[in-house]
Each structure stands twice: as C-alpha cells, then as structure tokens.
Amino acid sequence: MRTFGLLGKNIDYSFSRNYFSDKFSNENIDAEYRNFDLSSIEKFTDVIKDNIISGLNVTIPYKEAIIPYLDHLDSNAEKIKAVNTIKFEKDGSLCGYNTDYWGFLESLKPHLEPHHSKALILGTGGASKGIAYALSLLEIDFKFVSRNPEEDQFSYHELDSKIIGSHSLIINCTPLGTYPDIESSPEIPFEFISEKHLIYDLIYNPSETKFMQLAAEKGAKTTNGLEMLKLQAEKAWSIWNS
Known part of the structure; x- marks a missing residue:
C-alpha cells in the first residue's frame, strides 16, 4: 500500500484527505x-524519516516555508x-510543484467574460501567488490588496468606487469566512459591487461564504473554491504517478 498525505x-x-480517500x-x-x-x-524532516511516502500535498501555512526542504522545484513553482x-x-530527491494555479485557472475560465480584464487579489499569502501566476497566464491585470500593503499594492481602506468599479474580478485568498468563523469576510466596500463583477472565493467550506453572499446581494456572479480544489488534486495525482 502506498501512502500519500497532506502537510499543514x-x-x-x-478537503484533501476526504477527496483522496474517496478516490482510492x-x-x-x-x-x-x-x-x-x-x-x-x-x-517535516521527522515525517519523511519515519514514513515511506509516495507523494504529499502542502497547505497553509507551509506553502512557502517548505521550499528550503526540497531539492528542486518545477518551472511553475519556481516562478510562483x-x-x-x-x-x-x-x-530519492524531492521536487516541489504548484497545482493551485492550474486548478484556479481551469476553474475560472468558464466564468470569464470579456470585461473581466482587471482583478483584485485579496491577501498576499502563499495561495495568492498561484492565483497571480494564473492571472498572468490569462493576461488579466491584477493588484494585490493587503492589510499591510507594500509598494504597488492597495490597502483595504483605499478601495473606493473607482477601484472596485474598474476591477470586475475579485478573488478572496484570505481565510476569512472559513468554517467555523462563517460570519467573517474581507472588508471591502460592497456598495460598489455590481452585476458586472465576478467574485471568486477560494474557500469551499461553507459552500457560500459571507463574502459571496454580500456580493450576490449586489447582483455579482459568485463561485467558491471547490472546483479548483478538485482540479488541483487531480493534477497532483498525475504528477505523483508520472
């Protein structure tokens, strides 16, 4: 029997344990x-010393911290x-990959319309890097929004009607709203959201987050991160077995 697993x-x-257990x-x-x-x-060194492992997924908060423990990265992970x-x-070497960007890219495509040409990425953690990379591949301009913005990033209190109105794709990469803290949401001015907006929340539990609810009330199209997770998991499976 082969062993796979999730670091986090x-x-x-x-999600991963249930998904792969059902798959197997x-x-x-x-x-x-x-x-x-x-x-x-x-x-991590104890995990690989004490177990015979065929493949691993990595989640919050170790998507960046794991890199020094790996022998090499594939070209996409290197960029992300x-x-x-x-x-x-x-x-015996360990190679790091990023399948988040693939899952996001493929799950986003069916929802895109021509006017979704500029995006806001809420959050600047490890998950946001794969999202930014996918948007670059799709040639969608984007800006990060952060509580502690760096150069060329927005802070939440800067978001106004002009910024929200000109960025019709908004992606939540923060954990705000994840079960059990389901009443939390990124603090954006929802009064400027319209039916032209596409709201993508990487969270999948609950299936409709507070962030999605508030945007939907303004007529926006919304989607969660479940399809992204399924796609990135299958991509990981293909990598492990290639």
Missing part, C-alpha cells in the same frame, strides 16, 4: 491518505515561489 497546521477540516476507494487504488498536522515546518505538491523522485 490545524488541518482536521482537510472508488477506483480500487491500494493507497492511503494521511494528514501530517505539524506544529512547525521543522517537523510557493509549493502545494511534493513528488518523491526515484533517486
């Missing part, structure tokens, strides 16, 4: 999927500078 912190809620059962695959809930990234998939090569 406080990951009892894990439904497709009669002789494998198991485990959560490796680490209090610090330094514990965040990893959510680790392949254990036959020579």
Whole structure:
C-alpha cells in the first residue's frame, strides 16, 4: 500500500484527505491518505524519516516555508515561489510543484467574460501567488490588496468606487469566512459591487461564504473554491504517478 498525505497546521477540516480517500476507494487504488498536522515546518524532516511516502500535498501555512526542504522545484513553482505538491523522485530527491494555479485557472475560465480584464487579489499569502501566476497566464491585470500593503499594492481602506468599479474580478485568498468563523469576510466596500463583477472565493467550506453572499446581494456572479480544489488534486495525482 502506498501512502500519500497532506502537510499543514490545524488541518482536521482537510478537503484533501476526504477527496483522496474517496478516490482510492472508488477506483480500487491500494493507497492511503494521511494528514501530517505539524506544529512547525521543522517537523517535516521527522515525517519523511519515519514514513515511506509516495507523494504529499502542502497547505497553509507551509506553502512557502517548505521550499528550503526540497531539492528542486518545477518551472511553475519556481516562478510562483510557493509549493502545494511534493513528488518523491526515484533517486530519492524531492521536487516541489504548484497545482493551485492550474486548478484556479481551469476553474475560472468558464466564468470569464470579456470585461473581466482587471482583478483584485485579496491577501498576499502563499495561495495568492498561484492565483497571480494564473492571472498572468490569462493576461488579466491584477493588484494585490493587503492589510499591510507594500509598494504597488492597495490597502483595504483605499478601495473606493473607482477601484472596485474598474476591477470586475475579485478573488478572496484570505481565510476569512472559513468554517467555523462563517460570519467573517474581507472588508471591502460592497456598495460598489455590481452585476458586472465576478467574485471568486477560494474557500469551499461553507459552500457560500459571507463574502459571496454580500456580493450576490449586489447582483455579482459568485463561485467558491471547490472546483479548483478538485482540479488541483487531480493534477497532483498525475504528477505523483508520472
């Protein structure tokens, strides 16, 4: 039996474990999927020392912190500078990949309309890097929005009718609104949201977040991160088995 798993912190809620466990059962695959809930990234060395592993996913807060522990990165992960998939090569080396960008890109395409040419990315953590990379591939201009903005980024209190109105695609890459804290939401001026907006929340639990609800009330089209997760998981599976 092969062993796959997820690296993260406080990951009892894990989509990945349920998804892959169901996949293995439904497709009669002789494998198991485990959560490796680490209090610090330094514990990663114990995980690979104490277990025979065929592949790993990586989630918050270790998508960037894991990189120094890897032997090399594929070209996309190198550009994104965040990893959510680790392949254990036959020579014993560890290669980091990013399948988040692929899942996001492919799940976003069906919803895009010609006027979705400029985007706001809420949050600047590891997840946001894959989103930015996908938007670049789609030739969609974007700006980051942060509580502590750096150069060429917006702060939340800067967001006004002009900025919101000219950025018709808004992606939430923060954890605000994730179960059980379902009443939380990024603080943007929803009064400037319109039916021209596409609101994409990377959160999948709950299926409709407060962020999505508030935007939908203004006529915006909304979608959550479930399809992205499914697509990135299948991409990871193909990498592990290539």
